[in-house]
Amino acid sequence: MDIFLTFDYELFFGKVSGSVDKCMIEPTEELLGIAAKQNIHLTFFWDIGHYLALQRFCEAHPSLKADQLKIEKQLKKVLSLGHALELHIHPHWEKALYANDAWQMNLEQHYKMSDFDEEERKSIFSRYHGALTEFKDKKSSSFRAGGWCIQPFSNFRSLFLEHGIRYDSSTMPGVKWISEQYQLDFTELKTSEPFRFSTNECKEDKQGEFIEYPIASNYYSPFFFWKLYVLGRLFPSQHKMWGDGNYVPQPAGKKEVLSVGKKHHASSDGFFASELQAILAKKIKAKDTALVVIGHPKSSTKYALRKLNAFVAQNKINHRFLTFEDLPCE
Numbered sequence: 622m623d624i625f626l627t628f629d630y631e632l633f634f635g636k637v638s639g640s641v642d643k644c645m646i647e648p649t650e651e652l653l654g655i656a657a658k659q660n661i662h663l664t665f666f667w668d669i670g671h672y673l674a675l676q677r678f679c680e681a682h683p684s685l686k687a688d689q690l691k692i693e694k695q696l697k698k699v700l701s702l703g704h705a706l707e708l709h710i711h712p713h714w715e716k717a718l719y720a721n722d723a724w725q726m727n728l729e730q731h732y733k734m735s736d737f738d739e740e741e742r743k744s745i746f747s748r749y750h751g752a753l754t755e756f757k758d759k760k761s762s763s764f765r766a767g768g769w770c771i772q773p774f775s776n777f778r779s780l781f782l783e784h785g786i787r788y789d790s791s792t793m794p795g796v797k798w799i800s801e802q803y804q805l806d807f808t809e810l811k812t813s814e815p816f817r818f819s820t821n822e823c824k825e826d827k828q829g830e831f832i833e834y835p836i837a838s839n840y841y842s843p844f845f846f847w848k849l850y851v852l853g854r855l856f857p858s859q860h861k862m863w864g865d866g867n868y869v870p871q872p873a874g875k876k877e878v879l880s881v882g883k884k885h886h887a888s889s890d891g892f893f894a895s896e897l898q899a900i901l902a903k904k905i906k907a908k909d910t911a912l913v914v915i916g917h918p919k920s921s922t923k924y925a926l927r928k929l930n931a932f933v934a935q936n937k938i939n940h941r942f943l944t945f946e947d948l949p950c951e
Contacts, residue, residue, distance in 0.1 A: 622904065622940040623911045625834065626661070626889065626929075627790065628652065628918055629709055629765065630696075631668035632866060634732075638724045639866025639919060641688040646695055648863040648918035651926055653702065659933040661942035664705040666765040666790075667696065669749050669756075670714030678719040685719065696756070705944035706757050708786070711767030712737060712745050728869060732802040733770035734777070746780040760784070763945040766791040768869070769798075769805050769836075774822045781831060788945055790834040790913055792822055793886045800872045813837040813904070815911055834945075836915045837887035839900050846878040849892040856924075860892065864919030889916035894928035901936065 630645060632638045649665075656663050672692060679686040700706055713732050718725040734742050754760050764777075764786045771777060771791035780786070794810045810823040812835070819829035853860040877883070885893070887900045897914065904912050916929075933942065 622901065622909065622936075624901070624936065624940050624942050625664060625790075625911070625913045625944065626916065626933075626942065627664040627666060627765075627836075627913060627945075628889075628916045629668065630665045630918060631709070631711065632671060632724070633864060633919060634711065634713070634726060634728060634869045635867030637866045638726070639864045641691055644864040644866055644919035646691050648921040649695060649699075651863075651921060652916075652918060652929075653699070653704075655926065655930045655933065656704065657702070659930065659937055659942075661933060661937060662702075662704050662944045662946075664707060664763075664944040664946070665696075665699060666707050666709035666763075667753065668709045668711050668714075668767065669753050670711050670745075673749070673752055674714045674717050674719070674724075682719055682722075684722070693756075700757055705763075705946035706753070706761070707763040707765070707945050708750055708753050708761045709765045709767060710734070710745065710749050712742075713767075715741070715745060728802050732869075733768060733804060734766070735770065735773065735804065739776075742776055743780065746777075746784065750784045750786075762786055762950060763788040763790065763948070765789070768803055769793065769796075770803065771822050772805055774820060778820060786831070787950070788832050788834055788948055789822060790836060790945070792833060792835045793838045794835055795884055796838055796886070798872045800870070802869050803872065807835075810835060813911075813913070814909055832948075834911065834913050836913045837900060837904065838884055839887050839896060840882060840884050841878070841893075841896070842882045843879050845892075845896070846875075846882065850875075850879075852892065859924040860922050862891065862919065863921045864917075866919065887912070887914050889914055889925060889929045889932075890920035891922050891925050894925040894932070897928065897932045898935065901932075901940075 675685045675689040716731045797806045815834050816825040817829035819826040
């Protein structure tokens with residue numbers, strides 16, 4: 622099995638975005654420590670719109686310059702250690718403002734690329750991809766849409782072709798979220814195996830120009846969520862998120878997940894990390910060839926980091942831990 626441990630390197634986008642130190646720098650150092658100990662490499666999908674926003678506002682707000690320099694230092698280290706740095710676009714940063722020591726974001730109108738017109742989308746993708754290319758001195762060929770909002774793919778197809786994006790990892794088989802911010806429906810997608818596609822990110826086209834690496838999905842029962850909430854209260858130091866911000870609300874609320882559960886991504890975040898071994902076992906039984914796991918440094922917990930370290934240690938002999946940089950360019 623080829624296992625890809627991927628992390629969206631970003632702030633929070635709820636009412637409180639959190640700090641660069643707590644959401645990005647500190648937990649990422651913990652992840653890099655695990656990778657070094659286990660001799661594996663990770664893929665970081667960088668929300669580079671945030672970095673460009675720091676550049677726009679740092680002259681008027683010196684604290685943002687400090688944040689910019691911290692990110693630059695850490696991501697140069699990420700590259701020097703052989704980890705992958707790939708493109709992740711949350712386009713709301715185009716309209717974000719910084720005032721009263723906080724980011725002001727209009728997520729109701731500007732959360733996903735489909736909230737922008739064609740010319741704006743072209744400009745955003747070109748500038749963000751160009752900034753990443755300049756930073757790592759190499760063109761990125763892999764992409765993850767912010768909030769998994771890759772639909773409709775017609776908004777991205779020409780941009781992928783123009784900028785040499787070959788691999789996408791934005792989908793989650795069987796997951797559907799419709800809300801004020803989220804607009805994603807992957808119910809047509811039945812596999813988490815890599816496949817070629819052309820115009821529909823959920824439909825295989827063996828002659829397609831692009832390759833989808835879906836994030837594995839998993840059904841989490843109500844019992845899972847009851848354990849999550851109980852353990853969080855009994856052992857807060859082990860289950861408290863590293864980040865100091867708030868999530869954008871997802872469609873399924875607490876009452877729903879405690880009663881019917883939820884289909885969600887295979888994740889190294891928080892208590893979700895406890896299911897990684899079981900998810901891998903299911904994929905081995907199905908004779909699958911690849912497992913893509915998503916994580917967020919901001920959502921790391923002491924418990925999750927221990928579970929992730931144990932997962933890698935248990936499986937690194939019989940499976941390959943790869944990054945998106947390891948995938949063929951042609």
